[in-house]
Amino acid sequence: LFRSGTYYEPQYVNKIVYQDGTEDEDSFNVSGEKAMDDTTAYMVTDILKDVISQGTGTNARIDGLYQAGKTGTSNYTDDQLAQLDTSNGAYPDITFAGYTPSYSLAVWTGYNDKMTPITDSSTHVASDVYRELMRFVSSSVENTDWTMPDGLTRIGNELYLAGSYTQPSYSSTSSYSSSSSSETTEPSSESSESTESSSSEESIPSSSSEEPPASSTPETTPSSSEESTPSSSDNGESSAPPSPPESSEDTNE
Numbered sequence: 106l107f108r109s110g111t112y113y114e115p116q117y118v119n120k121i122v123y124q125d126g127t128e129d130e131d132s133f134n135v136s137g138e139k140a141m142d143d144t145t146a147y148m149v150t151d152i153l154k155d156v157i158s159q160g161t162g163t164n165a166r167i168d169g170l171y172q173a174g175k176t177g178t179s180n181y182t183d184d185q186l187a188q189l190d191t192s193n194g195a196y197p198d199i200t201f202a203g204y205t206p207s208y209s210l211a212v213w214t215g216y217n218d219k220m221t222p223i224t225d226s227s228t229h230v231a232s233d234v235y236r237e238l239m240r241f242v243s244s245s246v247e248n249t250d251w252t253m254p255d256g257l258t259r260i261g262n263e264l265y266l267a268g269s270y271t272q273p274s275y276s277s278t279s280s281y282s283s284s285s286s287s288e289t290t291e292p293s294s295e296s297s298e299s300t301e302s303s304s305s306e307e308s309i310p311s312s313s314s315e316e317p318p319a320s321s322t323p324e325t326t327p328s329s330s331e332e333s334t335p336s337s338s339d340n341g342e343s344s345a346p347p348s349p350p351e352s353s354e355d356t357n358e
Contacts, residue, residue, distance in 0.1 A: 106153075106173070107204040109254070110146035111137035144256040148264050157203065164232040165203055167240050171250045174203025176232070185220065195222035201231040203239060207246045210235055 113135055120130040153173035156162040161176045177200035181189065189195055197219045202211035214223060214231045223230075253259070258267050 106146050106150050107206060107209050107251075108137065108146075109143040109251075110139060110141040112140040113137045142256075143254045144266060147251060147254055147257060150251055151264055162201065162203070162232060164229050165201055165236045165239075167236060167243070170205065170239070170243055170248060172203055172205045172239065174201060174235070176201055178228075181222070188220065189222055191222065191224065194225035194228075196228070197222060199223050199228055199231050201235045203235055205239070205243060206249055206251055208239065208242050210238055210242075212238075 116133060116135060119133055120128050121132070122128050150173045153175055154171075156176070157166050157172060157174050162174050165172075165174055177198075178196045179198040181195060181197060186195065198213065198215040200211060200213045202209070204210070212231045212235045214227070214234075216223075253264075256267050257264050258270065259265075260270055
């Protein structure tokens with residue numbers, strides 16, 4: 106990972122310095138083998154940086170040093186836990202592995218007897234040892250960050266392969282839907298209002314056209330005794346002429 110996806114076989118000697126001051130480095134140069142794309146290695150490294158800065162490996166953090174790492178634990182089976190004098194917080198192995206652009210280190214802690222557990226009070230030993238070793242070896246080299254390859258792009262805090270990022274459709278759709286729904290609601294309300302107004306307008310003329318029957322109906326209903334009066338009015342007689350009193354008296358009788 107720290108070599109941009111190229112694997113180099115681990116070695117303990119980089120060069121030999123002879124008594125006369127000459128150096129032999131060529132004998133220890135090794136050729137690497139491509140294990141993964143440089144874009145993949147950079148993305149994994151970017152994720153593992155967070156393990157040390159804000160994750161489970163904060164105990165290995167070294168202020169100002171560009172590094173990435175990962176904690177590791179193994180577990181007991183249920184039967185093995187039943188044999189141990191502890192209910193939780195017991196591990197047979199704990200490791201911490203980390204790297205910078207210049208060095209990679211891995212520390213294992215455990216016992217020869219697997220049934221001797223590492224308890225909660227000792228879970229940080231692996232990261233403690235790693236931190237002090239990495240601080241020492243990094244003090245003599247330049248502290249540089251990894252260079253992002255051309256095939257990647259960063260959007261906010263996230264990395265994407267170049268050309269693979271698309272704007273989430275749900276955000277634009279939801280905003281469009283809400284705006285369109287609001288626009289739709291307004292016309293519908295206007296249409297309902299127009300419908301109501303149109304219906305009211307329609308009811309007004311209809312009621313006005315039907316107003317004579319409606320007015321005649323209440324007049325007829327409250328005074329049924331005056332039915333003779335409309336009939337006399339239908340004959341063209343006025344409601345209060347000099348001669349009707351006699352006919353009205355006859356009617357009353």
